[in-house]
Ligand SMILES: [Zn+2]
């Protein structure tokens with residue numbers, strides 16, 4: 298049982314670490330035990346170690362390695378990409394030689410080849426393609442993609458590092474050291490930002506990795522159970538009401554003892570599979586709601602301001618005169634902003650005090666986030682098309698859009 302126990306503990310620990318690292322940063326899980334654990338692992342423990350180092354060695358260890366940590370934390374480097382690829386290559390190196398001779402047909406062999414190859418192809422494409430860096434050459438193109446919504450993106454903001462007007466939905470990435478169009482997040486698994494230019498490759502990478510782990514897990518289980526049935530015809534690898542849990546896990550332990558490579562990789566696949574599916578579901582949920590990870594953070598800030606009674610809105614007339622210098626035309630986007638959102642620090646409605654504020658009429662305190670529209674949400678299929686088709690035109694012009702499409706409220 299020794300090898301088996303060690304193997305299970307190692308695989309469980311590895312899966313758990315990956316799980317916490319993946320999910321702990323997700324805004325929705327910020328105030329859950331997973332978020333707390335993420336903070337403990339990545340903030341509290343390193344801080345405690347640094348304090349210990351300061352106390353006993355005068356900070357010798359941390360200062361000596363600070364350059365290294367600085368590069369590790371604040372520069373782009375492919376460490377996690379290599380780690381990710383190494384887990385895949387290592388797993389396949391252990392799995393395939395054991396599984397290949399037992400695959401029954403050419404069709405199954407073909408599906409295995411395709412399933413193994415796809416994550417590498419999408420990983421490569423997600424890593425090397427331009428995520429949508431906003432440069433002097435691409436600036437006007439990225440400005441024309443999305444209009445400002447006057448809620449989370451206002452016109453006229455300049456990135457102080459890149460010294461350019463920030464396009465709507467863009468964000469400056471401190472690791473990539475550039476502004477990224479439709480910035481979602483900086484992903485260490487691809488050593489790049491996920492943005493307008495590579496979001497489709499990122500989703501395909503998640504989908505193909507989910508397929509790989511699920512297929513690997515199920516194929517492994519079926520091969521292991523076939524091998525065990527051959528050797529021990531009386532053992533059951535599936536639970537049955539006649540046997541207890543002990544017998545069931547005992548059978549599995551025996552199966553893995555006999556087939557360490559296949560057993561370990563099958564277990565790793567089965568344990569990581571729900572995580573990858575979870576991440577894919579989370580990403581597709583963002584597509585469904587029509588916001589990026591970056592925007593979901595901004596919306597949750599708004600939710601807090603609304604809860605505190607510090608958020609105000611007023612209509613933005615369609616007939617307003619736009620300053621084309623800071624707010625260029627976005628001909629492909631079928632929706633115009635209808636309202637202005639502003640937060641104040643004293644709970645009083647915004648006052649112009651010299652500078653003119655956008656919108657017209659009286660300010661109204663927002664009671665609930667439901668009253669606020671997300672004009673980047675055009676419905677799941679259009680949102681998805683916007684992810685997968687460059688400069689997607691939505692097939693309609695502003696004139697023949699039904700009224701309900703022009704005013705969408707956040708669900
Ligand atoms: Zn920038």
Ligand SMILES: [Zn+2]
Nearest residue numbers: 470473483490
């Ligand atoms: Zn980045």
